[in-house]
Amino acid sequence: MVVNETRRRMLRQLNSRYIYGKYPLLHAIVFIIQLTMVTVLVRKFNGYYANRPVLTTMITNAVLGGIADTVAQTLTALRMRQRQKKLNPDYGKDDFFSIEISELDKKVPWPEDDFMTPASKRGPPPFDFERLTRFMAYGFMMAPVQHKWFGFLEHMLPIGGGKATSNALRRVAFDQLIFAPCGLACFFTFMTVAEGGGKRAVMRKFQDVYLPALKANFMVWPLVQMLNFRIIPIQFQIPFVSTIGIAWTAYLSMSNASDEPVVTSNDNSP
Template structure:
């Protein structure tokens, strides 16, 4: 009995080591993306002066990839924490199981089936990068429209900023979220039913979360940031937002 208990303890410790490791592939991909983003940042003005739309598209794609990688890292670490919690329960249940050999183990006790940490989802990463890439020209035209429709003046710079924010949040934000969830659902192979369910379950909560974060960000963006940096600024701030969207979309998918 003692030998069997020791084997179970060692097996549990080995599993805890395996599930406790930092997801190496996720981290490597994140570091590569950050290196590319740093390169883009260093040469952004030069690239933007030559090809503004393409530069914006590539920047959006890279930052969208960073955001989804962050989301996948969060998911991996969540899985690790849950697994470690279950392993702790296993240590408590080992002696109880030895005392009651006739009772089969149930879920949560020693011997239940462990699930492997989620592998890095390259298809999901590609979807997010493609969305950022193809959405950039629309954002480019939209920001240009706002700057022309509501030009900032030295006499009254505040009112045009609030008009830009109002137009952006009440027109473009609902449209952008609708594009995001529609694109992701279709790219994942979902049909009309899946799309309707996603809009029913997550669209309005996500739009409400948008209204909490983005008005303040856009006030700063339109008031302070030069126009060529406005989309990259939004994309940088949007890393956390896009990670939230990625987690929301993937949780709904699962």
């Protein structure tokens, strides 16, 4: 109990810290750790892939999915911070949010809690480690499916000879008309269930965000997959998609996060 309380207090304190009054400190720490993991994977990817291709792909997918969600959470925090500054001109002035990290401890003590703070003066939502875990778990579990799918496309529609371009186009068609709709359905279903939602929540998620996400997918991914299938070696195809997909997964993360709090300028309730 004491350990959990200490951990919660430490996370709450880290969530209240900003670098130069702009960038959430905890988000930055998580992002740096993830980049370090990516650096290790990049340096040794070929060796890992040669020995354990599926496991290597699973770990790579998980890390890149985590980066995407961290980016999404950071963008949300920055956006809400800007919104609060517009609603409350005094927000961020002479308080612990606006002081540089190096000067923070000297000027302002740690906040004990913010339950009694008006919503318009609170900071953006804290970093959600459970949400990060869900995204990493989804990337980890989907990697074997992607690995099998890309292997199937490689076997059925080989890139070589005089049919390289035509087979690449066929791969894109197969991928976008079969795998993409199913993949998005799996994504929103997994995330909703992992968040504790039931059948109704899944149906509501599909009604609200599935079709817009699928339309956005058709605007982004055909060209990316054409480049992927035509040029990228098969062992790098999933990492390439996952890397390009950081922005895409960040978009999905923000689309899936339907519980973003709304702040109003007249909200003075605790």
